Amino acid sequence: QVQLVESGGGLVQAGGSLTLSCAASVSIFSLFSIDFMRWYRQAPGQQRELVASVSRRGRPAYADSVKGRFAISRDNDKNTVSLQMNNLKPEDTAVYYCNADTSLGQVWGRGTQVTVSS
Numbered sequence: 001q002v003q004l005v006e007s008g009g010g011l012v013q014a015g016g017s018l019t020l021s022c023a024a025s026v027s028i029f030s031l032f033s034i035d036f037m038r039w040y041r042q043a044p045g046q047q048r049e050l051v052a053s054v055s056r057r058g059r060p061a062y063a064d065s066v067k068g069r070f071a072i073s074r075d076n077d078k079n080t081v082s083l084q085m086n087n088l089k090p091e092d093t094a095v096y097y098c099n100a101d102t103s104l105g106q107v108w109g110r111g112t113q114v115t116v117s118s
Contacts, residue, residue, distance in 0.1 A: 009112030022098030
């Protein structure tokens with residue numbers, strides 16, 4: 001069984017920064033690996049959208065709405081992924097979810113709230 005646990009959400013003023021972190025834990029001993037890791041977000045009344053992804057080799061990709069402001073990175077040894085968010089805007093307010101393609105299947109975290117005040 002694999003679990004993803006997010007941390008780092010909170011309340012920040014527009015123009016501020018936050019860093020989200022996500023750690024994968026495995027409760028069984030097996031040949032475990034993670035391919036793509038991603039951050040999604042879902043604002044109230046809206047569909048969940050892909051914010052950023054990073055391949056196992058570290059190649060990032062971003063939604064147009066966050067390019068130049070967000071940076072995704074991962075540590076394969078620690079099975080973690082981070083999202084550095086700069087110059088935050090009120091429209092970035094959402095619940096942010098960590099997602100990963102693992103050798104045990106696709107896994108989602110429970111989400112962490114990010115609120116940006118104007």
